[in-house]
Amino acid sequence: MLGYVIRRLLMxxxxxxxxxxxxxxxxxxxxxxxxxxxxSRDPNxxxxxxxxxxxxxxxxxxxxxxxxxxxxxxxCAAPFIAQxxxxxxxxGFQVTDLLARAMAxxxxxxxxxxxxxxxxxxxxxxVSALRQYSGLDYGITFxxxxxxxxxxxxxxVLLKEFGAIRFNDxxxxxxxxxxxxxxVDIVTAxxxxxxxxxxxxxxxxxxGGAALAVMLLMVGxxxxxxxxxxxxxxxxxxxxxxxxxxxxxxxxxxFRNKRALYSGLTSVLVAVIVxxxxxxxxxxxxxxxxxxxxxxxxLVVGLGIGYAFGGYDRGQGMRVGGLTALxxxxxxxxxxxxxxxxxxxxxxxxxxxPIATVGSSTPGFNEGFWLTGIDTLTHLILxxxxxxxxxxxxxxxxxxxxxxxxxxxxxxxTARAKxxxxxxxxxxxxxxxxxxxxxxxxxxxxxxxxxxAVITENVFAFTGMGQLFIQALNVxxxxxxxxxxLITGILAMVFNLIADLLYSVLDxxxxxxx
Amino acid sequence: xTTQTPPPEGHTQHDDAVAKVAEEGIDGLARETExxxxxxxxxxxxxxxxxxxxxxxxxxxxxxxxxxxxxxGPIPGWWKWxxxxxxxxxxxxxxxxxxxxLGEHPFGQDNxxxxxxxxxxxxxxxxxxxxxxxxxxxxxxxxxxxxVSGYYRGMLEAFLMRVTDVIIIIxxxxxxxxxxxxxxxxxxxxxxxxxxxxxxxxxxxxxxxARLVRAEILSLREREFVDAARLAGARDRRIIFxxxxxxSVGVITVNLTLLLAAAVLLETALxxxxxGVQAPDWSLGRLISANQQAFTTRPWLxxxxxxxxILICLSINFIGDGLRDAFDPRQKKFxxxxxxxASGHMLDETDGYSVVDAGAHQKDLPRDIARSGxxxxxxAPGPQKPV
Numbered sequence: 001m002l003g004y005v006i007r008r009l010l011m012x013x014x015x016x017x018x019x020x021x022x023x024x025x026x027x028x029x030x031x032x033x034x035x036x037x038x039x040s041r042d043p044n045x046x047x048x049x050x051x052x053x054x055x056x057x058x059x060x061x062x063x064x065x066x067x068x069x070x071x072x073x074x075x076c077a078a079p080f081i082a083q084x085x086x087x088x089x090x091x092g093f094q095v096t097d098l099l100a101r102a103m104a105x106x107x108x109x110x111x112x113x114x115x116x117x118x119x120x121x122x123x124x125x126x127v128s129a130l131r132q133y134s135g136l137d138y139g140i141t142f143x144x145x146x147x148x149x150x151x152x153x154x155x156x157v158l159l160k161e162f163g164a165i166r167f168n169d170x171x172x173x174x175x176x177x178x179x180x181x182x183x184v185d186i187v188t189a190x191x192x193x194x195x196x197x198x199x200x201x202x203x204x205x206x207x208g209g210a211a212l213a214v215m216l217l218m219v220g221x222x223x224x225x226x227x228x229x230x231x232x233x234x235x236x237x238x239x240x241x242x243x244x245x246x247x248x249x250x251x252x253x254x255f256r257n258k259r260a261l262y263s264g265l266t267s268v269l270v271a272v273i274v275x276x277x278x279x280x281x282x283x284x285x286x287x288x289x290x291x292x293x294x295x296x297x298x299l300v301v302g303l304g305i306g307y308a309f310g311g312y313d314r315g316q317g318m319r320v321g322g323l324t325a326l327x328x329x330x331x332x333x334x335x336x337x338x339x340x341x342x343x344x345x346x347x348x349x350x351x352x353x354p355i356a357t358v359g360s361s362t363p364g365f366n367e368g369f370w371l372t373g374i375d376t377l378t379h380l381i382l383x384x385x386x387x388x389x390x391x392x393x394x395x396x397x398x399x400x401x402x403x404x405x406x407x408x409x410x411x412x413x414t415a416r417a418k419x420x421x422x423x424x425x426x427x428x429x430x431x432x433x434x435x436x437x438x439x440x441x442x443x444x445x446x447x448x449x450x451x452x453a454v455i456t457e458n459v460f461a462f463t464g465m466g467q468l469f470i471q472a473l474n475v476x477x478x479x480x481x482x483x484x485x486l487i488t489g490i491l492a493m494v495f496n497l498i499a500d501l502l503y504s505v506l507d508x509x510x511x512x513x514x
Numbered sequence: 515x516t517t518q519t520p521p522p523e524g525h526t527q528h529d530d531a532v533a534k535v536a537e538e539g540i541d542g543l544a545r546e547t548e549x550x551x552x553x554x555x556x557x558x559x560x561x562x563x564x565x566x567x568x569x570x571x572x573x574x575x576x577x578x579x580x581x582x583x584x585x586x587g588p589i590p591g592w593w594k595w596x597x598x599x600x601x602x603x604x605x606x607x608x609x610x611x612x613x614x615x616l617g618e619h620p621f622g623q624d625n626x627x628x629x630x631x632x633x634x635x636x637x638x639x640x641x642x643x644x645x646x647x648x649x650x651x652x653x654x655x656x657x658x659x660x661x662v663s664g665y666y667r668g669m670l671e672a673f674l675m676r677v678t679d680v681i682i683i684i685x686x687x688x689x690x691x692x693x694x695x696x697x698x699x700x701x702x703x704x705x706x707x708x709x710x711x712x713x714x715x716x717x718x719x720x721x722x723x724a725r726l727v728r729a730e731i732l733s734l735r736e737r738e739f740v741d742a743a744r745l746a747g748a749r750d751r752r753i754i755f756x757x758x759x760x761x762s763v764g765v766i767t768v769n770l771t772l773l774l775a776a777a778v779l780l781e782t783a784l785x786x787x788x789x790g791v792q793a794p795d796w797s798l799g800r801l802i803s804a805n806q807q808a809f810t811t812r813p814w815l816x817x818x819x820x821x822x823x824i825l826i827c828l829s830i831n832f833i834g835d836g837l838r839d840a841f842d843p844r845q846k847k848f849x850x851x852x853x854x855x856a857s858g859h860m861l862d863e864t865d866g867y868s869v870v871d872a873g874a875h876q877k878d879l880p881r882d883i884a885r886s887g888x889x890x891x892x893x894a895p896g897p898q899k900p901v
Contacts, residue, residue, distance in 0.1 A: 011679075018680040023692070030695040145835075149827035151779055151799070152901045153786045154820040157806045165810070390901055453901055454687055455783050469688065470787060473695050485688065492683045 005497070012493040021066055023485050024478065028062030031476035033090065052090065056479070069482060086486070087479035089472070095483040098468060103450070103487065105360055106464035109457065110449045112380060113387035118442060120388070121395025126434070128396070129403035130426065136195040140396060147393035156386045156459040160357045163382050168353040171345070174227035181218050188214045229342045232335040234272055237328065241268035244327040248320050254423050259311035263321035266309075267302045271328035275335075282336045284368035298329040337377075340370040344378075347371070354378050358461040383460040387453060391445070398441055403434040436506045440499040447495025451488030556764075559840040566836020569829035576825055580638040583631070595619075595629035597636040597796055603627045609814045622814040624805065634818050637798040640791050641826065644712040644781040649774050651716025652723055657766055659720065660727025661754050665735055675728070682721040687900040690715050690780055694789035708791055715780070719773070726769055730762040764841030771834035776899060778827050783900040798823045 032038070033056070037049045052058065057065050072085030076096075086095035128140040176184075193207035221227060232240070245264030253260040302325025306318030345354050349362050356362070356379045365375050406412065407430055415429045416422075454466030461467075465484055472480040504510045550558070560566060585591030595601060603623055604610075609630075610617025621630035659678070663671035681689075693714040701707040734740065735758060743757050759766075782799030784790030791797035798819045805815035 015676070015679045015683065018676075019683055022680060023684060023688075026689075026696070027692050029699075030692050031699045145828060145831050146824070148899070149775065149779075149824050149831055151782050151786075151802075151820070151823050151827075153783065153799070154802060154823065157802065157809060157816065161809050387901060390899065394899075448685060451685060451688065454691075455786065456901055458787060470691070470789075473691055473789070476695070485684070488685060488688070489683055492685075496683075 001501075005501070008497050008500075012497065016489050016493060017070075019489060020070070020482065020485060024066045024069065024482060025062050027473070027476065027478055027481050028065070030473070033058060033476045033478070036090075036475065055088065055092070056090075069479070073482075073486060086483045089480045090475060090477045095479045098480055099465075099483045099487060102463065102465045102468045102484075105462055106450055106453065106457070106466070108360065108376075109380065109383055109462055109464055110387065110453055113384045113391065114446060114449055116384065117388045117391035118395055121392045122399040122435075122438065124392070125396040125399030125401075126403050126426075126431065129400045129407065131197050132404065134195075134197055136197065139195065141400075144393040144396045147389055148397075150390060152386055152390045152455050153459050155389055156383070156456060159382045159386055160459075163385065164355040164357045167355055171227060171354065172352055174225075176218050176222050181215060181222075184218065185211045185215050228345075230338040232331060232338060234275060237275065237331045237335060238268065238272055240331055241271060241324070241328040244268070245320070245324045248323045248327070250423070251427060252319050252323070253313070253316035254421065257311065257313060257316055259309040260306070260313075260317040260320040263302075263306040263309040263317045264324040266305050267321050267324040268328050270301065270305070271325070271332060275332060278332065279336075282333075284370065286369040295326070295329065298325050301325055337370060337374055340374060344371050344374045355381065357382065360462055383453075383456050383462060386459075387456050395438070395441075399434060399438055402437050403430060406430045406434045436503065439506055440503045443495050443499035443502055447492045447499075448488075450491050451484060556837075556840045560836050563836040563839060565832050566839075569832035569836070572825060573829040573833065576638060576822065576829075577642060580635050580642060583635045584639075586639055593632060593635070595632045597628070597632040598794055599629070599632075600627045601629065607812060609818075621818045622812070624812065624815055625808070630801075630815060630818060633796045633801060634798070634822055637791075637796040637801050637819060638822050638826070640708050640785075640795060640797045641778055641781055641799075641823070643708060644715075644790075644797075645774055645777045647709065647712030648716045648719060648777040648781075649770060651713065652720045652773060653766065653770050655717070656720035656723030657727050657759065660724040661731050661759060663724070664728035664731030665750065665754050665758065671728075674724075678721045678724055681718055682725075686719065686776075686780065687783065689718055690784055691787065691789050693718065694784045698789070698792070703792055704795070708795065708797075711781075711784070711790060715777075719777070723766070723769055723773065726765055727762060730765045731758055734758050734761055764837075768834055768838045768841060771830060771837055775827050775830040775834065778823065778830065780900055782823050 034049050034052065037045050037052065042048065057068055060068065069087060072087060076084035076086065084096060086099070088094055089098065124140050124144075128137040131137050189207045189211040191207075192210040193203050196203040196206040198206075242265065245261070245268050249255060249257070249261045249264050255261060299322050302322040303318045304321075305325070306316075306321030307314060309317050309321070311317055341354075344350060345352055347365075347367065349365055354374075360376070360379050361372075362375050362379075366372060367375075412425060412429055415425050420429070451465050451469070453462075453464065454470060456462070457464045457466035458470060465487070468480055469484045471477075472484065580586075581589060583591050583593040584595075584597060601619075601623070604618050607619070607623035607625070607627070609620060609622035611620035616631075619629050619631065621634055623629055624633075659674050663674040694711055697707050697710040697714055701710045740753060740757055743753050748757070781790055782797060782802075785792075785797035785799030786803040788800070788803065791800055793800075801819035802816060805812070805819075809816050
């Protein structure tokens, strides 16, 4: 294994050298870095051109100039021997600084989108595989094909119009007319009817229930002015928390393990009990490390509850307790953000239009932990949605295929034959194995994502890696461009290796050649 | 379906159902394969896929509409406006497309009065042109490099595959953007710049196909019919092109189709970033980027070009899916409704899974997943989608 990894890494270094050389030469011949000066009417433009040529060694042929660049770049690989120097851009800023700033922005952008796309995509894929050839399956399959064919810039412009501009207009005098409620209700009922599985009576019951729930929700939202001043409060946390506990119990252990269910319910109760005492702690003195510590405490408490309930399978109870505790903690946090929401919307810089269309934050907005947090979230929501929608399709197709393959294996039939419940068959025997090929795919995707959101960043004016690349390319600014490529190339290589190693670790049938 | 054994004595109702399905299966199989060439079989299976057939019709319609409406090169078009003319604005440029007819400006006009239908058709032409060039070049280069390295192995394979490795780690969008910028620098505006863009991208986009073809050839070259051909004295070239490649035509066609869909998105994305097709020519991506600010006032300028991108891309994806099913030898003629009913009779507790559709959903497994493993090459991704 170690030998294999070392061999792969050595190979990766050689390949990285070769492809960075290729990119360097190709980009160097893509245009003229002095073009802006050639067209300027500045009297001292000759001097400026000479200065830039001198600073960037533009008089050296690109075939050789690469080696000047790589000498500095190698310093980044061996920081003790030489200095890390990726050069400067046309304006004279250090590329390392530019990259650090751009990376932070891009990571902010892609993290949420990737996690959401993976969770939702895999869930959809698994569900459609379990209900193969049903209306739901056909619906999801068609949506997957559609999303796969959507250009991301088109989705992004649509989201800007309907998710931000129109939605902000709607929030101004938020409320539903009776006509809207009836219309949404009919659509919900139809959607649930075609998606439900079973006898006609069951389908009718399910769709009727869903429609009733949606109607009550909309009337409630309308009556309480929820859209203006959203809240969860004790009732919301209790209801949603208990729902979470039930779902986690069902997925992880099944209802026959009563102790697991009890530990989930207890976690929710604890969250409700500490709701008031903890509010004083969640003030503007909050910081991200403190938040992380709180999350950790929540997890430990949840696991402890599961441990205390014990039983024949303590691990299941602990998992249910821990997950439910995190879920309930997240609800308390959401409630805290909701409390700051009216203040954010009516803030002088926001002026009642909370959902932003460009940038990663309102310039100069710094109003304490909670308001700034909301500001970041409202800026992230649209680009995240665009990236997620586009990435979703691939995951749902792959997980459907993988799940179908697994569900057809002999050991699944064996499990069913010996009387294992359908839940255990799906969650324990099939789902885990279906994740193996997906693990490699996910590792692969993450490697490509850091440099991959070029268009999304462009549409939403996010100053991340993609923007850095496009701006550098437009003026043929080689140093930032190569910095961008170096990061994406290294990440692609590393995650490629991780994907392969992951596969051999997860699937014992695959062995790497040592 | 193929591995059913006759039921033992002492029939139950279930056994009868099994036997019936099994007989039908074997009969159906025999009838289907009798006296048909591989091409006929594939065509027949493809024609049974309604979605794919509709997709072919839609794609053909779009291509014909784009070429005949405003004409292309020497071909004259039947549409009255060109994509550069600026007729006077009618009714604020609103679309006149109705069920009754096209009207003066079916897709509407932009603020200068230019006819959006003509511009969209021009954009579709450019998108299809780039797609075709990329498809042809990628198909030829990828197949030849994959076949040669898979067949000859040794130093040649090592060299070609390392070249592939070097190119494949550059994200396709990044590479294409650099090449688009190059085309902008060296080729003057006009149709030749578009052609140059397609050629440059085609020269670098073959890597994924080459890997897949190589993997396919590696397994085919060990088969008996290749040995037989070699014993009969056939030359390498004949073995590769007459014996091996026809057998891997499924892999090539399917992956090429998926690559075409990716190429459409790639070209529109480049043009959206202003690194692809440029003024005064139109691409579907450039139409959207030029008109996105006008969404509130003239939404139709945004809807129609987007609709055409989705139409082209969606139909190609459906065709690719249909081809994958059609080329898969494990797949038999398959009716999902029938299978669900039959399985309902046979095994009540299996949620619709049964021996009847055993071969059926193999088709859904993407080839690169089926192949992926920890070998030297790393995991082969599908065509990248620009995001």
